[in-house]
Amino acid sequence: MKTVRTFVKKLPILRDVVNELQSLRAQNADLRFQVQQLAPTDSNGDKEQSKIYKPDANDLNLEFFDRRWIPGGKHKDKA
């Protein structure tokens, strides 16, 4: 029983510790992801580049966006 009481008393302290750890993790998050970003995801850089889709001229034809609303609550492209 005494152990339980001691534990309960210490709960706020435990919460502080957890919060402190979370805070540190948050501060480190930027660094962690920046490092991840710098590290190559593929050891073969050329191969990685070739996976990137580069739009051609047809993909970039300017047009008017046809997304008409149809009475009844639907859009043309969702009807």
Added chain:
Amino acid sequence: MVILGLQFGHDASVAILKDGELLLCYERERTNRIKHTLGLNIEDIELCLRDAGLSLDQVDFVTLTSTQLIEYIQTDKTQMSLSLERLPGHRYPCTLTDKLATTPEQMETYSSGWLKYIADSRPDHPIHKLHENLKQYANEEQMWGSFEHFVNIPLWQKVVGLDEMAATDYSTVMGDDVSQGFHYPATITLKGRKIPAYVFAHHFAHAAYSYYSSPYNQAAIISHDGGGGGYGYGSGLFFYALGNRLYPITPHNLFVGEIYDVSGLKLNFHSGPPGKLMGLSAYGKPRFYDPKFVGNWHDLKQMPADSFFNHCLQSAEKMGYDLKPLGKKDQMLAPINIDIAASVQKLAEEIMLKSVFVLDKICHNSGVGAVSNLCLTGGVALNCPANTRIWKESTFSNIHLPPAVGDMGLSIGSAYALYYNIMQNNFVPTQTSPKLAYQGLRGSSSKDLIEKAVEAYSDRLKVTRLDLSFKMAAKDLSDNKVIGWFEGESEVGPRSLGHRSILSNPTHAENWPRVNRIKGREIWRPFAPSVLAEKADQFFYGTQMPSYFMLLNAQVRVNNLPAITHADGSARIQSVSSECGNYYHLLKELDELTGIPVVMNTSFNGPGEPIVETPEHAIEFLLRTDMDALYLGDFRLEKRGL
């Protein structure tokens, strides 16, 4: 150069931009007292121009926006009317007219007619409540637009999933043609004067507001809200901004906003479903969250927005939850409700996080390289836990969240978009200041208006005039009184930030239910704290970036703030700096009196009401509620007989 920004959809607003500087942003709901009201009248425009010391003759351009599918209501066409006429003043680039030769007739083919349809056929639809008399104006003569259809490229229909977007080089998209393809020339006639106007795409205006109010000269931007359903660019886009230019990259096809709205409605939150759902989520555990739902509308095979909610119900049934309390107001803290809320919240966070990573990847693959700054906007950016996780866990070092990320900010955004992106004026970013929020009408808090209001109600009030009202207010708070605080220009956006606030002492747990009763809110709904920015770190974890507009969460690090510590130990903090006016001095004084520079701060309004705007609104609130005192300019007011 004076630009008048007009937002006609819900959260209708007027903004005035003079030489690139925002003079004011007025939300019509604050004066017509209909929360989230839609539509504007000539009186609203004249009120704003008067407040800014300008006349109609001085307006050079007008920018127009609306909420997705919502038409522009012209209540009195002799005073204000709209058309797609081109005037000599329309001399700025526009892809739709210059490159695609789009005609007004073609544009009109795409006008929505949705509001008229709802007004005619759905008398029970909640949108009727957003206007004084929608039915009266729901005819072709008085409804105009709305226009949702701007430039398009086939790529946007070809690359539709988030992972595909992350592996696409958008460098050729980020150019003038697309950047200048999200507006269309129009004419607004105000009291007989024809003024050149531009209709702006909804999310282009959202993005412009966020970026041009930011302290960055380069940023990636996500605009996302509950409209549009996750297809086309209705629900939002990824953008990239550099200097004074704003480049749409691609529609992201997200539907977090819609999933959140639908889930809130299914839990029977019929007013403000997202805010209530966010508050409830902290009580539960995300037991029904499943990573297979992390994606956009196309990743999830165009699933309906309620599919995740249905998945939660099916999972709950299998896990043996009691489903009877589902959506019942008096049993909102039952496990089924709180765990669904937590699961929806978790899903929203994970999808938004994934989107941010995708945007970062796009920047890398499109030759932009590493971008440090992220601007978030659209209604989804009101989700504080998601914003906080994005700030902490994403690759972006800095994030900017302006105070009016909802549709009320569109009037500002469209005016900025015209001035900087289309007219190509020089953009000089400035440090984020709390003053971004205090953009309401100056006239609402004039000394004269306050004195007249106090005089008019003097028979029902005990009035004390004070030299330094913040000192007495701090004393009242230390004595555990609940006070109204009315100071200067009102806040733009949904959060009260110490100019129209109800304040109480956060060290007393009973203030949580007490203020909920005063405001007529559900008893479980949490409250937020305001804290002196320079001392925030002593009371909260995760305050490295100031949260001036209550759009980030922090963890409470002390045990003596029960009224503002949410069930999961978090708090939606407001960092208060000296630019907040006397509100800052109030907190300083409270710190001297009690050693705790923290107040519980909630919006100054009753249930279903907009935030108070005028001294009369504030006094009326004092008289009809159990609030102890009201601080109005130099006055301390109490109800007589106390």
